[in-house]
Amino acid sequence: MKIVIVNGSARKGNTLTAIQAFAEGVAEENEIEIIAPEKLNIAPCKGCGVCQCSKGCVDQDDTNPTIDKIVAADVIVFATPVYWWGMSAQLKLIIDKCYCKGLHLKNKKVGVIVVGAARVGSIQYELINKQFQCMADYLFWDMLFIKSYSASDRADLSNNTDAIAELKELGSNLC
Ligand SMILES: Cc1cc2nc3c(=O)[nH]c(=O)nc-3n(C[C@H](O)[C@H](O)[C@H](O)COP(=O)(O)O)c2cc1C
Secondary structure, eight states: OEEEEEEOOSSSSHHHHHHHHHHHHSOTTSEEEEEOGGGSOOOOOOOOOGGGGSSSOSOOSSHHHHHHHHHHOSEEEEEEEOBTTBOOHHHHHHHHHGGGGGGGGTTOEEEEEEEESSOTTSHHHHHHHHHHHHHHHHHTOEEEEEEEEEOOSTTTGGGOHHHHHHHHHHHHTTO
């Protein structure tokens, strides 16, 4: 399987730790690619709508190659820190740009990892989960998991052995 993970955090912190633990669990025969939006040149969606009657986004930047990778994936994992009760701008940028190939994302297997400073059970996780659930309903996604973790300082999640074990298990359950 081809697994594409979109890393919504620009710092080497908890979201990356979660992604690495998840990837460690994934069986070797699978192919994993991590997309780091902050390393790419992607303009925000302008809502011009041209993509709806052409083959992709009009922006001549990294948009089309990045979205093509996501479209080609068997499993997509969206990973994000909580920023202001929502997903990060880095992740939202990529999700908005998915609009140019939106219907090609139908029926995907999708996982979501959210890391915030607030305790698990707080409203921010509920809000983010609901947003992903709406996308899942719209695009008929097979939601494999939506997991929330509480971690604030950048090393916090790596010290949470239960979370790391659970993330590895999520990865190993993929095949
Ligand atoms: C701009 C900004 C906004 C944040 N807003 C929230 C928030 O609304 N709720 C929350 O629980 N944590 C919030 N946090 C804390 C981060 O989600 C938390 O530190 C997380 O572990 C960061 O993930 P990272 O280490 O992968 O960057 C915010 C952090 C930043 C930098």
